[in-house]
Amino acid sequence: MxxxxxxxxxxxxxxxxxxxxxxxxxxxxxxxxxxxxxxxxxxxxxxxxxxxxxxxxxxxxxxxxxxxxxxxxxxxxxxxxGRRAWLPSLPARRWVAGGLAAVALLVAGAGAGALLERGRDSSVTRGPEVALAPFGRAPAGASANARMVAPNRMRLSVEDLPPSPAGSYYEAWLLDGPGRVVPVAAFSVGPDRRAVVEVPLPAAADRYRFLDISLQHVGAGTAHSGDSLLRGALS
Amino acid sequence: MLHDVDDARAQSRRAQRRDRRLIRALRRQDPSAIAQLQERHGAMLLGYLTGVLGDRATAEDVLQVTLTEVWQRGPGYDPARASLLTWVMMIARSRALDQLRRRVPEPHDPETATTLLDRDASGAGTEVDALLDRWQVAALLTQLPTAEAELLRLRFYRGLTQREIAARTGLPLGTVKMRMVQALDRLRTLLDEEAP
CATH class of the missing domain: 1.10.10 (Arc Repressor Mutant, subunit A)
Structure with a gap:
């Protein structure tokens, strides 16, 4: 034709x-x-x-x-x-946006206090717990634990970490050897040396072997700084 | 036809407003910027990264790193130097190359590792750039008015002729042809705007 x-x-x-x-x-x-x-x-x-x-x-x-x-x-x-038939909806991998929005919130410092407070007050405590122990140059008393509070959602509680130095922040990572390092949340620590953050996790978070917290520097790139302070094995 | 033109212009204005909003959000590191970016370009970025890396799980990881970097570098983004799409895709390209270089000595999964791994660095870069070019075109399709994007889908993805499209949609053949030219022309304009 x-x-x-x-x-x-x-x-x-x-x-x-x-x-x-x-x-x-x-x-x-x-x-x-x-x-x-x-x-x-x-x-x-x-x-x-x-x-x-x-x-x-x-x-x-x-x-x-x-x-x-x-x-x-x-x-x-x-x-x-000639008009739109559908309104856009978020793609399936919504957790990425959600997770990074949380990262953005914390790094920017905007509303971080409210988020942390909300974490402290919440009574949800289900799921296995992962303990993070001092690593590298972390203070001996520093610790953290992580617990799943919903499918693909983890609450990370940090104790006795030094307050975030100016121009720096803390970042949580999933690790599986040097080739597989994924940031999951960034956060600041105030004078009380504590932080509680709820973090959306990737769908395949169980592929990773370690949860790691590092000290990062603003403007120094997005890669892991190599300055790990706390680490725990995911099992 | 005038109605179509008005609709296309209105859609284009809405898209431009969305982009401007997103750029403003990135510049002030607004927490909503990443979600907006993910909604606007996430699927394309993931498609591109999956194509480059040959593994969806790794692509998801690299996408997350890419979006984080975009957010962190947002205040320094200069629209005069590159469109937002180009800038974001170039960051994705860099992170994908990082991932490939990291993987070369020890590919995790030879079954899914792409043929990129068999080539030297420049060869891999060329391949990555070819994919980047294709996925940029794909991303630009999302900026077309819906009716035009759907027309291109029916032609280039479903493989229908214009006459078959007319029969399937109930549109006059002349309208299908006219709109096809409009769609191609609009896409060409978008490609020109993206060109360095």
């Missing part, structure tokens, strides 16, 4: 670009192309776009957010109306 009867150049243009013209229609279009500089310019502008769309990995189409991926029924309605 060819589309050579289309009355407008634009219509022939899309059919040409998409390879939907039969040989006769294609020859006529190319004849016109040779004589029409504007049309030629349009082809030159759009042909690379077509090529790049053909090169897109299938997964790219599959992970397009819902605002661009309406249901079959919604799809046609969107095409007919």
């Amino acid at each position: 060819t589309d050579d009867r289309s009355p407008t150049p634009d219509a022939d243009l899309s059919s040409y670009l998409l390879g939907e013209l039969d040989a006769g229609a294609r020859a006529r279009f190319e004849h016109r192309l040779a004589e029409d500089a504007d049309l030629r310019a349009q082809v030159e502008r759009l042909a690379p776009v077509v090529t790049r769309l053909y090169e897109l990995p299938e997964q790219a189409w599959e992970v397009l957010p819902p605002s661009s991926q309406p249901s079959k029924a919604g799809s046609h309605a969107a095409l007919r109306s």
Whole structure:
């Protein structure tokens, strides 16, 4: 089926670009192309776009957010109306955003007190506990424990850590050897030398062997500083 | 047709407003910035990282590191130097390369490790950049008006001809063709805006 009867150049243009013209229609279009500089310019502008769309990995189409991926029924309605068929919803990996929002909250210092206070007052104490012991140059009395308080949600309580020095903060990490280090929360410690943080965890947190707390420096990059102060084995 | 143009413009303005809001949030390290970023570009970033690293779990880890870095560097982001999308994807690229370099001496899973590991550093970089380019195109698709993005999906992913799209959607063939050109043209404009 060819589309050579289309009355407008634009219509022939899309059919040409998409390879939907039969040989006769294609020859006529190319004849016109040779004589029409504007049309030629349009082809030159759009042909690379077509090529790049053909090169897109299938997964790219599959992970397009819902605002661009309406249901079959919604799809046609969107095409007919030109309006959005779905409102965007958060992707499945929402924990990443949630976790990092918590990280952001704490590093920024905004509302950190409220979050910590809320942690202290909460009475939820279910799930196994992981004890973190001093590591490296941590004060001998420093300690922490972590307990799952909901699926994929951990409460980390820290005791007797020095107050966060200016320009520094503490960060909790999941470790599985040097190649696998994932930050899960950043937090500050006040003059009372304590902190309680509730942290969303990655879905596959059980793949990691250690929970680690390091001292990090603002502006020194996002990698683990190497300055671990507390560490506990996850079992 | 005028209605379509108005809708497309309105969607474009909304997208621009969202981006400006996100940039402001990143600059002041607003806690909501990461969630906004995740919602806007998270799926694309994860797709890209999974493509580069060949392993979804590792890609999720690197995505988290990437988003953290974006948030931490947010106050220094300069829209005059690169669009937000380009900037974020370049950070993802760097972290992906870090991960690949770290992994080269000791690939954890030869079954899932990508062929990138078999190449030298420059070869891997080229491959990573090719994937970056493709996923940037994918990310730009999300900035198209929904109707145009869906049209491209039906054509380039579902493999329907314009006539089949018209039959399936009930749109006149002429409208499908017109909108196809509009979609390609708008995507080209977005690509030009992203070009360094």
